[in-house]
Amino acid sequence: MEEEAAGTPEEQLTRQHRKEKKDLQAKIQSMKNAIPKNDKKRRKQMTEEIAKLEADLSQKHEEEIKQLKPTVETKVDGLSNGVEDLKIEAEEKQEVTQPRVTKAQKRRDKKAAQEKERESRIAEAEVQNLQGVRHQEGLVLAQKLAQQQLQIKEISSDGHCMYRAIEDQLTQRSQPGLVMSVKELRSRTAEHMRNHADDFLPFLTNPNTGDMYTTDEFEKYCSEVEHTAAWGGQLELRALTQVLQLPIEVIQANSSNIKIGEEFSSDPITLVYMHHAYGLGEHYNSVERLKDPANTEDS
Template identity: 55%
Template sequence: MEEIETEEEKLFKKHRKERKELQAKIQAMKNAVAKNDKKRRKQLVEEVAKFEAELELRHEEELKQLTRSLDKSSTVGSCANGFANLELEIENGKAIKPSRVSKAQKRREKKAAQDREREERIAEAEIENLKGARHLENQKLAEILAKRQLQIKQIPSDGHCMYKAIEDQLKQQGSLLTLADLRTQAAEYMRSHADDFLPFLTNCNTGDMYTPVQNVEVIQADSTPITVGEEYGKKPIILVYMRHAYGLGEHYNSIEQLTDLPTEDVC
């Protein structure tokens, strides 16, 4: 017996098809641009981001509309069934007794309502993210790095992101320094150059100042790059500072050479 697709399954199937079609379109656009045409490839990065954002926004809106439609249909259907049963009981001369809902049914209904609310919150959050500070920051950074034929290399957000980003950059230059080595060296340097760092260490309650490597370039979305240690005269390692990367705070990522346009496997 052939199974009947639900409305949700039909919508998800439609969304998967549209994502595949978009990826095929993006691939065709990439193939049509010469790799040495940096200006056109930069424009293409922006166009791809726009297409993907518009598609996700439309999919989220369609999902919300379907959820509202199903909720309304479920309510109407329940009322209709209730009236039909009531009329049948009256016709048969039976005593009209309110039907009791089991505890298990109440739990299922409560969970279903919570799941719907959660899905709606997720959809709203995703829509907001496409318009929010994190999305705009990512777009700006992608444009800044693309001009230099670079792209972000993701670093885990585990409290060590700055040191791990530096470790990754140094590895690309052949260094064997580990995260522990970098933390140790940083601590030793700060202790031996306390006067250089004390002006930046202040009491959070009073605001008063507390009493007694290689150069690094930090790229940000909304300010010019900051270079530390220019006196060494060597090629800098490069970090990306992201103010809005996570809800819990700022984040550092590493970088790598831009190999191709960033695309996401959405299958």
């Protein structure tokens, strides 16, 4: 009786797949709720992450069904490679004794299955495209860094990446008095910008009016630099070169390196600027010594 209640292996797998899909949808909803609607950059990242999660789960389900029942794949390959379609075929096979569905219903089912397949392929193509762009960018950067016996050191993407990369660079130097936390780096950056407003205000304009920031707008900007996860850019890097009295070099894949603070003669802090690291268009990583340098031995 227990075996009958448990059902066939196909039925058990179907129930497992339904539960995993339900759990994924709950996770997706939680991800959506965690990001403000007006945060376009993070929502774009979230959309790509969701597409990847759905594609991975779909592929996992397909592989499990193929392992359980290899013959199912050939029956549904012409219709759809989606997990839902494989489930429909399995259920139809077990319900052959029931009345046949109408031709109109079959057409509707086929159309719905094809639409699901189309949407799945679009999502997977977007993910693969992003991965391809990231892969190519990573290859170019790896080649450029290897020339300096360096490699990328990954920094988490949380809005603090530029400051975390600089924090890592300072830690690697082990220079007394120069090791600073992200919080301190942000605070010192905001303080320098406030104290040298004339050097930074001309580069800050209201996106709605095009006018240079007012005093209040500039103070709000500095406050966000200090107290939030606002992304850092060249203005903040300029401030940091003055705070640290060190030059900063930013290496990019398809553009010339950017050097800031060249008036300082010390070895520069080196950052990697990635356009496609997380599909966001902006991300900073740190660097470290190449662990396995290529071509170090005579061939």
